């Protein structure tokens with residue numbers, strides 16, 4: 472099992488979760504960020520920092536967002552060698568904040 476990013480991330484994508492993840496298993500696509508289901512160690516550290524409560528343990532996903540578990544998994548199919556998303560702190564450094 473893994474943690475899953477659901478709908479509230481769409482359009483927010485602030486990467487606070489990336490900074491919190493100890494194993495760099497959060498990746499970015501155009502619409503939202505995704506947690507790699509095989510790399511996630513189920514620590515839960517990303518849940519609290521998310522400003523829009525988008526992250527859930529897979530078995531605690533609200534019913535209406537259950538398909539996000541599959542959406543997260545599908546994102547990684549055939550994509551070996553992807554680089555994890557840069558964290559919020561890294562992005563802030565780049566823009567000089």
Ligand code: SF4
Pocket residue numbers: 474491492493494495496497506510511512513514515516517518
């Ligand atoms: S639960 Fe832990 S390992 Fe999994 S994505 Fe969140 S911070 Fe990373």
Ligand code: SF4
Pocket residue numbers: 476479480481483484485486487488489504520521522523524525526
């Ligand atoms: S902290 Fe929440 S809103 Fe921000 S990128 Fe991560 S899942 Fe998306």
